[in-house]
Amino acid sequence: MSTAAAEHALGRTGPEETAARARGLTKAYGSGETAVLALDSVDVDIARGRFTAVMGPSGSGKSTLMHCLAGLDSVSAGQVWLGDTEITGLKERELTRLRRDRIGFMFQSFNLIPTLNAAENITLPMDIAGQKPDEKWLNQVIDQLGLRDRLKHRPAQLSGGQQQRVACARALASRPELIFADEPTGNLDSRAGLEVLGFLRDAVDELGQTVVMVTHDPGAAAHADLVLFLGDGRIVDEMARPTADAVLERMKRFDTIRGTAEAPEASGTSEASGIPEVSGTPERDTGPDRKSVPGQGIAPDRD
Numbered sequence: 001m002s003t004a005a006a007e008h009a010l011g012r013t014g015p016e017e018t019a020a021r022a023r024g025l026t027k028a029y030g031s032g033e034t035a036v037l038a039l040d041s042v043d044v045d046i047a048r049g050r051f052t053a054v055m056g057p058s059g060s061g062k063s064t065l066m067h068c069l070a071g072l073d074s075v076s077a078g079q080v081w082l083g084d085t086e087i088t089g090l091k092e093r094e095l096t097r098l099r100r101d102r103i104g105f106m107f108q109s110f111n112l113i114p115t116l117n118a119a120e121n122i123t124l125p126m127d128i129a130g131q132k133p134d135e136k137w138l139n140q141v142i143d144q145l146g147l148r149d150r151l152k153h154r155p156a157q158l159s160g161g162q163q164q165r166v167a168c169a170r171a172l173a174s175r176p177e178l179i180f181a182d183e184p185t186g187n188l189d190s191r192a193g194l195e196v197l198g199f200l201r202d203a204v205d206e207l208g209q210t211v212v213m214v215t216h217d218p219g220a221a222a223h224a225d226l227v228l229f230l231g232d233g234r235i236v237d238e239m240a241r242p243t244a245d246a247v248l249e250r251m252k253r254f255d256t257i258r259g260t261a262e263a264p265e266a267s268g269t270s271e272a273s274g275i276p277e278v279s280g281t282p283e284r285d286t287g288p289d290r291k292s293v294p295g296q297g298i299a300p301d302r303d
């Protein structure tokens, strides 16, 4: 299914306003009897300068879609473009460079380097690329995220919310064409989660960025301009200008179809906030390696 209807609803036209798109995107894992069709001929347009959320039941293909759009995973069939660049068929080295130069990533587990302070973590992808940050932009991002007085702190000296803000600043630092956020509030309490969602919203509204966020949480999805619903590897629905209640209602229909009582709250979200409540220390990267950004397939050029 195409997202043309929602594009129309949001007043967008033209391919030049598409930050990423896929046509006939198919991804199968394994072969023979054990093969899993994670994505089944998906057509999707990600609008530039908009905040898109991707929702769906567990196993519906959300992460696979994000990984294929970001060039982190190969496709079995179909085509994917980042802007005007077709990324399907690019060699791994070209993909590494494309991810590093044109995409920002945020993950549930923050993926900060523990031995680097906040400022160093923020500029790490650019340092790896040998690029100088645009100081004006960087300062704007740091102030927008309220990190000015935390720049010398290492991740262990920061709260979970502050760590995710550093990860957000790192994703924004190079002013990428597209930011992918995979459950960015999954390790945060409700207040810190709302704060991070507010920053992603501001990144779109005030800094003109494009954000794609995978989430299980209707409350988080309600911060987006558009929600894409995945079911069994297909985009089965979309919702412009979502509210948490409307998203929750739509998610319940998946449960009805599946004939289970499992509601989105079952994945650990609190009904009041819709944001997962997690105690304990979030998973952190432990490697002191300055030469790569964990989880993002970002590394220096080898030529």
Ligand SMILES: Nc1ncnc2c1ncn2[C@@H]1O[C@H](COP(=O)(O)OP(=O)(O)OP(=O)(O)O)[C@@H](O)[C@H]1O
Binding pocket: 029, 030, 036, 037, 038, 056, 057, 058, 059, 060, 061, 062, 063, 064, 065
């Ligand atoms: N590396 C892999 N090898 C085999 N099967 C995989 C692999 N990665 C994902 N899958 C399968 O592909 C399907 C889609 O997985 P995916 O992780 O994209 O779903 P999801 O919607 O992100 O799920 P969740 O909400 O639980 O994170 C699932 O059936 C999953 O088991």
